[in-house]
Amino acid sequence: MADFPSKVNTQTSSPKSHQTGSRLQGLAANVTTVIDLSFIQSIPAILMMVEIFLGLVHWGLIAATPYMKEPVYGWVMFVAITLWLLTITLFFLNLFSAQRYLPAVPWSKMVMVYHSVATGIYILAFLPNAITVNSFGSQSVQQHMAAAAFFGAIVAVAYGASAVMSYLHLRGDGGNAATSTVPT
Template sequence: MEEPQRARSHTVTTTASSFAENFSTSSSSFAYDREFLRTLPGLLIVAEIVLGLLVWTLIAGTEYFRVPAFGWVMFVAVFYWVLTVFFLIIYITMTYTRIPQVPWTTVEDVIWCIYYGLCFNGSAFVLYLSAAVVDASSVFPERDSHNFNSWAASSFFAFLVTICYAGNTYFSFIAWRSRTIQ
């Protein structure tokens, strides 16, 4: 005679790891720092993005590969444009506050003032200045006036974005200096 099969019970226990819990957000609201764009450094960053975009698109729309010096200008313009957009998004959305293990009040001041402010803006100022000089010295009249006009305009905008990075470097230095004195 066959024995009837007993019903088997399965107990499944699920747990959330503390790692996953710590990185989840407590609310689904989107954080946005509207006031930052109203400050002078915020406006300078927006100007850096717009003017930097003009620099590399004006060159990219030409036959810039015929003049090797424009490779340097393109590298500097695209590199700092991408990083500036990245830093603006990170700062405006306050994404850095989504990781609660880090003491953001302290780290934010250090990162923003020293790393972003002095290192990033200072290096952008120096490299953009060199790229603007290379850009201006590489512009020469040719039969195709489109290339000449685009290269001359990119040179003009390269000097403007250099001034913006210099301004942000100055404001970052002032902010860093005021924090070190306290």
């Protein structure tokens, strides 16, 4: 047999594009580990997506009309857009697992308080919306406002359901172990 060296030294090189591709693949892997994909399939996430979608429809219907004829619609628009933006922010905080990075924040309580307050504020915006539907002369504007009142009520119910789900989650997580044990 021919003498074969005991140590072989080989070097390989790759073009720059392959190195960039592997960096991007590594970045994509890091991003997917940050995103909590199980959150998207949970009931609270589905309720938040419903709140976001129906909230957009709600304020979109009002914005498509001459809502400035009634001063109360300024309040309705403020509530609808503000809660819509805050819900989107809260959704992404949950999606990217912000609770891991900010452990000092009592997330369960904060989410429950947010949804409870949002329910109350949305009801306070829905009522004037529903009461003033007939104050517009045009029937098409009245139909827009009636549809906006309907979607406002549905969004308020969705926020209420989220508040209840948050309360049940808080009660399940924050229970006192001393009160739940029974001596035998």
